[in-house]
Amino acid sequence: MPEQIQSMLSAEVIAARVRELGAQITRELAGEPLVLVCVLKGSFVFTADLMRSIDLPLRVDFLGTRSYGEDTESSGVVQITQDLSRPIDHEHVLIVEDIVDTGLTIAHLMDLLRTRQPRSIRVCALLHKPARARVNVKIDYLGFTIEDRFVVGYGLDFAERYRNLPFIGVVERS
Numbered sequence: 001m002p003e004q005i006q007s008m009l010s011a012e013v014i015a016a017r018v019r020e021l022g023a024q025i026t027r028e029l030a031g032e033p034l035v036l037v038c039v040l041k042g043s044f045v046f047t048a049d050l051m052r053s054i055d056l057p058l059r060v061d062f063l064g065t066r067s068y069g070e071d072t073e074s075s076g077v078v079q080i081t082q083d084l085s086r087p088i089d090h091e092h093v094l095i096v097e098d099i100v101d102t103g104l105t106i107a108h109l110m111d112l113l114r115t116r117q118p119r120s121i122r123v124c125a126l127l128h129k130p131a132r133a134r135v136n137v138k139i140d141y142l143g144f145t146i147e148d149r150f151v152v153g154y155g156l157d158f159a160e161r162y163r164n165l166p167f168i169g170v171v172e173r174s
């Protein structure tokens with residue numbers, strides 16, 4: 001049986017919110033240069049759109065992560081599969097995440113990047129599922145709070161599929 005995707009956030013709704021986040025970041029960083037840290041793979045679509053809404057001198061770097069544990073459950077053990085290409089000391093860092101679920105990945109990344117002495121670290125997450133939080137993480141810029149459903153599209157996957165959907169939705173198995 002084919003799977004159906006029920007839309008939760010349309011491409012238009014996402015685009016409008018991403019523009020707002022970009023404007024807010026631009027305002028608050030007030031001309032300061034910035035490093036966007038795109039957490040691979042899920043955040044590459046969000047990062048590509050967000051960066052074009054930020055009017056600041058910025059560079060982008062990529063951090064590859066894999067959460068051990070299968071399926072839709074994060075184990076909290078985060079493996080770095082690809083490190084940043086340059087140091088971040090004395091720079092303003094903005095971690096760009098697709099979704100904060102248990103919070104374990106972002107908490108781990110904050111700890112890791114702090115050891116490199118950045119000037120500041122902020123977090124921008126497109127989605128947050130507070131129902132599943134296991135650690136408290138401060139999200140400086142948040143797109144949408146969602147209920148506890150497994151979502152795909154706009155970069156987010158289920159077993160590597162659906163990243164190319166222009167909207168965010170829920171997989172429904174028929």
Ligand code: IMP
Pocket residue numbers: 042067074076097098099100101102103104105106149150151152156157158
């Ligand atoms: P954490 O539980 O906050 O550590 O989330 C770890 C990662 O799991 C996120 O960065 C996503 O890549 C992935 N993830 C969590 N929830 C979902 C979801 O609903 N759809 C797709 N990926 C998810």
Ligand code: MG
Pocket residue numbers: 039040041042043097098099
């Ligand atoms: Mg992710």
